Amino acid sequence: MAEKVNQTQNFLKGIVKDNPVFVMLLGMCPTLGVTSSAFNGLGMGVATMFVLLMSNIVVSLVKSQIPSKVRIPAFIIIIASFVTIVEMVLEAFVPFLYEQLGIFIPLIVVNCLILGRAEAFASKNNILSSIVDALGMGLGFVVALTVLGATREILGSGSIFEFKFVAEDANTFILFILPPGAFIALAYLTVLFNKISIKTT
Amino acid sequence: MDYIIILIAAVFVNNIVLSQFLGICPFLGVSSKVSTSVGMSGAVLFVMTLATMVTYLLHEFVLVPAGLDYLRTITFILVIAALVQMVEIILKKVSPPLYQALGVFLPLITTNCAVLGVAILALGLDGGSLLKAVFFAVSNSIGFGLALIVFASIREHLELANIPEGMKGVPINLLVAGLLSLAFLGFTGLV
Numbered sequence: 001m002a003e004k005v006n007q008t009q010n011f012l013k014g015i016v017k018d019n020p021v022f023v024m025l026l027g028m029c030p031t032l033g034v035t036s037s038a039f040n041g042l043g044m045g046v047a048t049m050f051v052l053l054m055s056n057i058v059v060s061l062v063k064s065q066i067p068s069k070v071r072i073p074a075f076i077i078i079i080a081s082f083v084t085i086v087e088m089v090l091e092a093f094v095p096f097l098y099e100q101l102g103i104f105i106p107l108i109v110v111n112c113l114i115l116g117r118a119e120a121f122a123s124k125n126n127i128l129s130s131i132v133d134a135l136g137m138g139l140g141f142v143v144a145l146t147v148l149g150a151t152r153e154i155l156g157s158g159s160i161f162e163f164k165f166v167a168e169d170a171n172t173f174i175l176f177i178l179p180p181g182a183f184i185a186l187a188y189l190t191v192l193f194n195k196i197s198i199k200t201t
Numbered sequence: 202m203d204y205i206i207i208l209i210a211a212v213f214v215n216n217i218v219l220s221q222f223l224g225i226c227p228f229l230g231v232s233s234k235v236s237t238s239v240g241m242s243g244a245v246l247f248v249m250t251l252a253t254m255v256t257y258l259l260h261e262f263v264l265v266p267a268g269l270d271y272l273r274t275i276t277f278i279l280v281i282a283a284l285v286q287m288v289e290i291i292l293k294k295v296s297p298p299l300y301q302a303l304g305v306f307l308p309l310i311t312t313n314c315a316v317l318g319v320a321i322l323a324l325g326l327d328g329g330s331l332l333k334a335v336f337f338a339v340s341n342s343i344g345f346g347l348a349l350i351v352f353a354s355i356r357e358h359l360e361l362a363n364i365p366e367g368m369k370g371v372p373i374n375l376l377v378a379g380l381l382s383l384a385f386l387g388f389t390g391l392v
Contacts, residue, residue, distance in 0.1 A: 025229065025371060028222075028225040028226055028229065029222050029223055029224070029225045029226070029314045030222075032222040032225060033221070033222035033223075072282075073279070073282055076278055076279070076282060077275065077279065080274050080275040080278050080279075081275065083274055084271060084272070084274050084275060087271075087274065088271065103223075103318055103321060103322060106273070106274040106277075106317070106321055107223075107314045107317060107318055109274055109278050109317065110278070110311075110313070110314040110317050111314075112226060175383075178386060179219060179220045179221075179222070179382050179386065180379045180380070180382040180383040180386060181379070182222070182379075182382075183375045183376065183378045183379030183382055184375070184376060184379035186375050187368075187371075187372040187373070187374075187375035187376040187379060188372070190371055190372045190375065191367050191368060191372045194367065194372075195367060
């Protein structure tokens, strides 16, 4: 029973208490770079979550085989292999998303969230905990990117997941789909997130 | 002429940090003091130029002829990681004062996505040549340095400002970055 409670906590910490974007500020480049729409945010979130899950699994499986001095380069190779897989799969099956995300797909390699979890969690814990940790952290990242993308899309283009709810020629806050809007939207979402998480705990 | 356009585009119009969102981690992380941000900019200039040069040659003469283009991401990140280590070791031996100045920033650069990002973007330049790729890397690192140093100077002033409780820390920094990015948006259409 205690084991089960631990895993639930392990899962939930990534979404609220240690949310990778709003609390730990990891992986800021894709967070700001691709969230001009909710769909892009979701796509990037899912791609990152997949890489995080697979790298956490592999790292926790081979952790005892890797000498500690070369562990960082070894982790980077493991991560880079999965990023290459994601890159190929996206190019083949979702070319639209592949073009939208562009340079940020190969850059999943240097997302500090993934290397951070490999180093801080998967290299010290068993495979089950590592999977749960990756799912929780990954989901936290997906939620954060989708919320940020949706906020920017609603304000900036007056639509949500491409569904337009204002007139074609209506004036929207175009600023929010431009680069400065990313910083400003994230700033206020962080304030909101802190407010809510302080209230609940 | 080409080169002037690359320089202006990289420094002002498509600033690597403020409009392309590469290298945000060091931008937010080491920008609390102007002196550290100068050190970081120097280290990035050094590594980015060297890394772009090596990865460009590797791509042109090894990966493409061998048909291994899809290994680009893996190769580049390994080269960058190895290069950073090597630069650190060489600097320590050859130029201790420079090592003192840049030393602490070097390990951080491996995970600076601006370095990998510029190495990949440099492959896609029109009529690319080695010289152009290297110049592109230098221009981008100047853009990175400009954004970082301006941001650090604003943050030093911010220390003394009276900020609402909920905005303290990360949110106010992001907001300042947003306003800075808005200012750089004014350069749109320059080239």
